[in-house]
Amino acid sequence: MQDPEPYLRALNLTVPCVVYPKKKARIDSSLRRVIGHDIFYFSSGQAMKQFDRDPLRYVKRLSDPVTNDRFRVTRSSPKVEYRKRAYYFASIGEQATFDGDREKFRDRRSASMLEIDQ
Numbered sequence: 001m002q003d004p005e006p007y008l009r010a011l012n013l014t015v016p017c018v019v020y021p022k023k024k025a026r027i028d029s030s031l032r033r034v035i036g037h038d039i040f041y042f043s044s045g046q047a048m049k050q051f052d053r054d055p056l057r058y059v060k061r062l063s064d065p066v067t068n069d070r071f072r073v074t075r076s077s078p079k080v081e082y083r084k085r086a087y088y089f090a091s092i093g094e095q096a097t098f099d100g101d102r103e104k105f106r107d108r109r110s111a112s113m114l115e116i117d118q
Contacts, residue, residue, distance in 0.1 A: 004039065005029055017043035018058045019050050036065045036087040037107065055086075065105045066094040082106065 008027045017025040018040045025031065025041035031048055033040045035055060042048040051058055062073045071077075071090035078095040080087045082102050089095040098105045 003029055005032075015041055017041070017047050019043070019047040023047075034085055035059065035062060036085070037063045037068070062088050064088075064090040064094050066097045 005027050013027065015025045015027070017023045020043055023043035025043050027041055031042045031045065033042075033048065033051060033055070038059075040051065040059070042051060056073060056075055059073060061070050063069070064071055065087050067090065069090060073088050078089040078092050080089075080095060080098060080102075083106065087098065087105075089098065
């Protein structure tokens, strides 16, 4: 994944902090966390540390890395750790597909490029 910060800054986007929604998140790679294909930014290092302790407290929906569909994530959602990143799945079937070829689904660009090539 290329760093998205230059692109997001050029668009002059503002996003709320996931932990403190009334505060603006800083579009900065040092204040970024990635779960599967979803990116989260924080207003401060403290907010990011709080998120790290319990991400599912703050994240309600994620993108399934196999289908790219948004789903409601729960503590019982299937989960895999791969290359220092957590991936959550809408079902055990999607997790099994991911496990069959993790590199294919590692990031959204890889998955999209493979779909085009087929």
